[in-house]
Amino acid sequence: MKYIDEFRDGVTARGVAEQIVLEAKPGREYNLMEFCGGHTHAIYRYGVQDLLPDNVHMIHGPGCPVCVLPIGRLDMVLGLADREDVTLCTYGDMLRVPGSKGRSLLKAKSEGADIRMVYSAADALKLAHQLPERQVVFFAIGFETTTPPTAVAILGAQAQGLENFTVFCNHVLTPSAIANILESPDVRELGTVPIDGFLGPAHVSVVIGSQPYEFFAREYHKPVIISGFEPLDVMQSILMLIRQLNSGRAEVENQYIRAVSRHGNIKAKRMVAEVFELRRLFEWRGLGVVPYSALRIKNRFAKFDAEARFDLRYTPAKEHNGCECGAILRGVLQPIDCKLFATVCTPETPMGSCMVSSEGACAAHYSYGRYQAEAETA
Amino acid sequence: MCLAIPARVSQILDDDRAIIDIDGVQKEISLALVDDVAIGDYVIVHVGYALGRLDPAEARKTLELLKEMSSTSSETIAS
Amino acid sequence: MSAPQARTKRKFGTPLNFKRGVIELSHGSGGRAMAQLIDELFAKSLDNPWLAQGNDQACLQLPAGRVAMTTDSYVISPLFFPGGDIGSLAIHGTINDIAMSGARPLHLASGFIIEAGFPLGDLRQIVESMAAAARAADVAVVTGDTKVVERGKADGVFINTTGIGVIPEGLHLSGDLAQPGDSILINGTIGDHGVAVMSKRTELDFDVSVVSDSAALHDLVRVMVSATPQMRCLRDPTRGGVATTLNEIARQSGVGMMIEEAAIPIQAEVAAVCELLGLDPLYVANEGKLIAICPPHYASNLLDAMMSHPLGGKSAVIGEVVADPHHFVRMQTAFGGSRIVDWLSSEQLPRIC
Numbered sequence: 102m103k104y105i106d107e108f109r110d111g112v113t114a115r116g117v118a119e120q121i122v123l124e125a126k127p128g129r130e131y132n133l134m135e136f137c138g139g140h141t142h143a144i145y146r147y148g149v150q151d152l153l154p155d156n157v158h159m160i161h162g163p164g165c166p167v168c169v170l171p172i173g174r175l176d177m178v179l180g181l182a183d184r185e186d187v188t189l190c191t192y193g194d195m196l197r198v199p200g201s202k203g204r205s206l207l208k209a210k211s212e213g214a215d216i217r218m219v220y221s222a223a224d225a226l227k228l229a230h231q232l233p234e235r236q237v238v239f240f241a242i243g244f245e246t247t248t249p250p251t252a253v254a255i256l257g258a259q260a261q262g263l264e265n266f267t268v269f270c271n272h273v274l275t276p277s278a279i280a281n282i283l284e285s286p287d288v289r290e291l292g293t294v295p296i297d298g299f300l301g302p303a304h305v306s307v308v309i310g311s312q313p314y315e316f317f318a319r320e321y322h323k324p325v326i327i328s329g330f331e332p333l334d335v336m337q338s339i340l341m342l343i344r345q346l347n348s349g350r351a352e353v354e355n356q357y358i359r360a361v362s363r364h365g366n367i368k369a370k371r372m373v374a375e376v377f378e379l380r381r382l383f384e385w386r387g388l389g390v391v392p393y394s395a396l397r398i399k400n401r402f403a404k405f406d407a408e409a410r411f412d413l414r415y416t417p418a419k420e421h422n423g424c425e426c427g428a429i430l431r432g433v434l435q436p437i438d439c440k441l442f443a444t445v446c447t448p449e450t451p452m453g454s455c456m457v458s459s460e461g462a463c464a465a466h467y468s469y470g471r472y473q474a475e476a477e478t479a
Numbered sequence: 480m481c482l483a484i485p486a487r488v489s490q491i492l493d494d495d496r497a498i499i500d501i502d503g504v505q506k507e508i509s510l511a512l513v514d515d516v517a518i519g520d521y522v523i524v525h526v527g528y529a530l531g532r533l534d535p536a537e538a539r540k541t542l543e544l545l546k547e548m549s550s551t552s553s554e555t556i557a558s
Numbered sequence: 559m560s561a562p563q564a565r566t567k568r569k570f571g572t573p574l575n576f577k578r579g580v581i582e583l584s585h586g587s588g589g590r591a592m593a594q595l596i597d598e599l600f601a602k603s604l605d606n607p608w609l610a611q612g613n614d615q616a617c618l619q620l621p622a623g624r625v626a627m628t629t630d631s632y633v634i635s636p637l638f639f640p641g642g643d644i645g646s647l648a649i650h651g652t653i654n655d656i657a658m659s660g661a662r663p664l665h666l667a668s669g670f671i672i673e674a675g676f677p678l679g680d681l682r683q684i685v686e687s688m689a690a691a692a693r694a695a696d697v698a699v700v701t702g703d704t705k706v707v708e709r710g711k712a713d714g715v716f717i718n719t720t721g722i723g724v725i726p727e728g729l730h731l732s733g734d735l736a737q738p739g740d741s742i743l744i745n746g747t748i749g750d751h752g753v754a755v756m757s758k759r760t761e762l763d764f765d766v767s768v769v770s771d772s773a774a775l776h777d778l779v780r781v782m783v784s785a786t787p788q789m790r791c792l793r794d795p796t797r798g799g800v801a802t803t804l805n806e807i808a809r810q811s812g813v814g815m816m817i818e819e820a821a822i823p824i825q826a827e828v829a830a831v832c833e834l835l836g837l838d839p840l841y842v843a844n845e846g847k848l849i850a851i852c853p854p855h856y857a858s859n860l861l862d863a864m865m866s867h868p869l870g871g872k873s874a875v876i877g878e879v880v881a882d883p884h885h886f887v888r889m890q891t892a893f894g895g896s897r898i899v900d901w902l903s904s905e906q907l908p909r910i911c
Contacts, residue, residue, distance in 0.1 A: 102484075102501055102502050103485070103487070103521070104485040104521060104533055104538055105484065105485065107538075107542055108542075112549075113545050113546060113549045114549075115549070116546075116548065116549020116550060117545060117548050117549045119549070120548050120549065120551065137481075139481065139482070192526070220526065220527055221509075221526045221527030221528070222526065222527075223509060223527055223528075224527070243481065244481060246481035246483065246525055246530065247481060247525065247526060249512050249528065249530070250509075250512070250525070250526050250527070250528040253509065253511045253512065253528065302481075303481075303483075304481040304483045304523065304525060304530065305481065307483070307523055307530050307531040308530060308531070333545055334541075337541070337544070337545055337548065340548065356541070358534075358537045358540070358541060359533050359534050359535075359537040359538040359541055360485075360523050360531055360532070360533050360534070361531075365531075366512060366513070366530060366531050368512055368513065368514060369512040369513075369530065369531075372511075372512070
């Protein structure tokens with residue numbers, strides 16, 4: 102696969118790894134947060150951690166849209182799916198995520214709800230044409246990457262005069278989440294979470310560009326490297342972060358230069374701005390209520406807003422006692438620090454948000470990384 | 480994260496649609512979010528939409544830089 | 559084996575309409591319609607003396623030796639896919655389950671559950687494909703059953719196939735025999751079946767020329783057993799893929815495994831589909847593959863034997879059995895790191911993040 106395989110080459114990886122060992126100063130620790138689940142996935146899937154020296158620590162961030170959706174929003178979508186007149190369209194990612202009482206969309210489906218897995222918002226739109234007697238609701242989740250396709254679908258529904266298509270919008274914003282982590286007392290005042298720098302999102306940045314991160318570098322004096330999701334991208338970005346930290350710089354640098362520009366995809370941003378506006382408050386699983394961190398559908402598109410059409414109300418729901426996802430998402434704790442991890446909380450029966458998606462820090466550690474810990478206890 | 484992959488545009492269709500090809504796998508996608516895409520261009524595809532273009536020259540530069548990083552590992556770096 | 563004598567066939571007024579006809583509830587009611595369906599389709603296509611006898615059972619004479627027996631139900635959407643259909647799959651799958659004991663498969667029995675309204679033409683295509691697969695494998699479907707359920711109560715057709723075979727004397731293959739140091743082999747590329755089936759699911763909407771690897775593996779097994787009777791274990795990595803099979807064997811044998819990503823054969827198109835949908839090919843289904851475990855000093859001998867067979871041209875040694883009290887399957891990645899290859903928590907779904 103062109104532009105994929107080259108960035109997974111093991112020989113180059115060994116060379117870059119040696120370079121990292123050479124440049125990472127033995128006397129200091131490097132605590133680097135990879136914001137995105139995409140980076141977390143690459144680190145585990147390709148075994149990147151094995152190639153890093155012991156003083157370079159990767160902290161997994163909250164960049165997984167499946168993980169950060171609160172139980173209350175899942176309960177809302179389950180309520181929608183249970184309606185007789187609704188056909189609910191969802192990305193495969195959300196099917197197994199449990200809401201209150203452990204009920205998931207997959208369970209609702211087996212109980213008879215009309216739930217369809219789609220690959221694209223466009224497929225949901227197509228379905229609305231095919232099923233004129235049904236209310237077709239698209240369960241929209243995701244960061245800035247997934248938002249523009251939802252905007253295209255809503256604009257399409259308007260152009261086609263569709264009466265039976267709505268979107269349950271849960272799109273969230275990356276910069277707000279990063280700001281929330283940097284503003285948290287753990288990081289800012291207490292210094293209990295020593296985050297020295299960030300690997301910034303790859304595909305989110307294709308849309309929003311590298312410019313929005315400049316504030317973090319300036320305001321919080323943390324270097325940010327926009328990094329591709331292939332393992333060599335991750336390795337190179339780690340080396341770039343180490344170089345900045347060694348020389349005392351805190352800048353935004355773009356490693357994923359082959360796809361990310363400073364201003365991003367202007368057309369996509371314009372369509373998003375046309376359809377969506379900021380929500381004043383939105384609850385993130387693990388992070389709590391974060392101001393101006395999510396999008397909702399503008400009033401002039403209310404016809405396509407499932408929350409308006411079906412008069413949905415948000416009720417916060419309680420997380421499992423003892424679940425440490427919040428601290429794990431902020432980088433305060435590691436998955437193995439949670440007493441539920443790999444005991445009652447497993448990918449089969451996820452209790453907290455970090456275990457629900459394969460991108461989540463706990464699920465990735467459970468599925469790919471447990472060997473070390475268990476071998477040590479053997 | 481957001482699962483997206485680079486793919487070559489092999490055919491342009493009506494209505495802002497195109498066919499992409501990844502090692503013999505063909506898929507129809509939407510070009511609604513990008514302008515002026517031509518056959519042979521590489522685009523970043525996410526949930527059936529091209530999100531942006533991949534710049535082959537920049538990709539080459541990144542790879543060269545990686546090669547350079549990995550081959551200079553025996554030398555001393557001053558920065 | 560002695561085959562029974564065929565008897566004269568019953569005749570029916572109007573023959574079944576395979577062009578436009580559909581299955582009706584009466585085709586499963588035990589009356590004339592069912593008899594006609596059996597005569598004009600099942601007995602005719604599967605054509606063997608046991609079926610032709612028209613009894614509710616087949617009376618068989620088995621050669622001496624230990625008998626291997628297995629049963630499997632086939633439920634697949636879509637019913638027809640590149641490289642096969644539910645009919646050929648129902649033969650290959652059961653033959654393979656028998657063959658993984660080292661046995662020579664002898665006889666199959668098959669039960670059909672058909673949804674009312676199912677096109678007779680499609681049913682004929684399935685039964686004929688079943689018959690062709692059985693003939694090619696030199697195994698007969700000696701007895702069967704047909705039930706019809708109301709529309710909406712089944713997804714077209716479900717097939718259950720049971721089989722028996724006889725194990726060569728002195729051969730003992732089992733999933734609990736793997737030992738640290740043993741070599742792990744596979745007879746070709748992974749994930750072909752799963753990707754071929756997915757390519758026909760409308761909601762995923764992509765085109766690819768990958769065909770299912772669905773095949774009867776007993777002849778390959780025969781060659782392997784005669785070359786390396788010291789083999790410890792054979793298993794076909796169907797549902798859940800290679801990863802699941804390795805985990806099963808590791809748990810049964812109380813060992814760990816270390817496989818090497820770069821050594822695992824995979825077609826470029828299969829890898830690309832997995833990339834597109836966010837799937838891991840190690841968990842994608844195969845229907846014509848087997849995992850073999852043997853003592854290390856027999857590995858090259860076994861590999862040569864596998865590669866000499868038409869179903870093993872791309873065989874490879876993909877890893878080794880290791881001692882591990884936690885029974886982890888691990889993989890050395892082509893990138894240079896290592897990771898666990900865990901049990902699947904449930905069926906892999908295409909993902910966007």
